[in-house]
Amino acid sequence: MSTILAHQLTQRFGPDLALDAVDLVLDKGEHLAVLGENGAGKTTLLRILATAARPSSGQLELFGLNAMRERRRLRALIGFVAHAPGLYPALSAAENLEFFGSLHGVGRARVAETLELVGLADVANRPAGRLSRGEQQRLAIGRAVLHDPRLLILDEPDASLDSGGADLLARVMHGRSAVLATHDHALANRLCQRTEVLRSGRSLGAGTRLRVVQ
């Protein structure tokens, strides 16, 4: 059973075609990089895969379940890092995770473990609004893996991370399927086995990492 099985995913915003009949398959434990220039449709594709948006047409199965009908069930299996960190600035890093943990039904022990994993244990009690942009991104990544999801969807998570960011991403992606949108081909090459290149919403085809780098 594939983790992701997408067939002819299409997304229209009024007259604009953001995603044009994209097919995608991701197997268990596989890491896929989605590459493309700004406006290529990477975020649209990832939002659909994360069940944050519904496609205009096409079919999507995640873990063998219909992603349009089983959204709440699937959300327990998916971790999503969006463009914006989406944190509560007045709450501390730990309180942010505790809050999202309560929505996932995850205990406090897992919060401490996650803060350690993303390297924020030292600033756990600092309000999220006073964390640096990179630390906020680490916290958003922590929130995405808090409930130990089987599929991780990362939309340009490296945008504000420091030099240790790639190691952090490797750690959180380890042992789970992942889709990573990035402009950084070297990062995609290091973290993912396969790539999908988008241009103007259309897939230019999937390939191995070597093919893209060449």
Place this chain on the structure above:
Amino acid sequence: MTRSVEVAFAVARKDLTSEWRTRELVPALGQFVVLALVIANFGFQIDSQNAATIAPGVLWLALVFAGLVAFGRAFAAEREQASLEAMLLTPASPVAIFAGKALAAALLLIACEVVLLPALALLFGTPLNVALVAAVLLATVGMAALGCLFAAMVARVRAREVLLPLLTLPLWIPFIIAGGQAVQVAMGASGSYNQAVALLIDFDILFVVLTSLAARFVLDD
């Protein structure tokens, strides 16, 4: 069910903690209602004869506009921080999330009423009694449910400040009519207080159920 209650309380606690630390809304709302009462006090010729007639209208005007601000902020802040989507991408029930947001917004409006009602008694010389407080609290419940539903609906559109009153105010009218009658009687006018309060309870039940059913469709894209 227990899980949904836990989620609702977690959401409400999060909103109240954020407000307690930032103090963005309640102090501003408190100032607004006091200023509204002061302006009304100067604008009307208040005397012992007409105070009980004018005061209920002033009370509901101040409460309605304070409510629009309080409920509007409940979802606008989440949208601005892009945190609503993060919340909705959990397995938590959207209805429970909505209930938590409405509960927190209602409690913030009640905090504002703690300033409003004594200020009204002070400036208009009207009685401050349990019957008056009960009527206002009962109206707050239904108004919070409706206000939060429409706030969630318009939070993603640019003209939300204009749309929220246009959508919400017509549906708040039943609360203003029944609540207004209950408040007038509590302030000494003739009429049936029990009948007005029973109507308020009916409206509360009706709109809490309806908004809970609609919340799922409003919050879940």
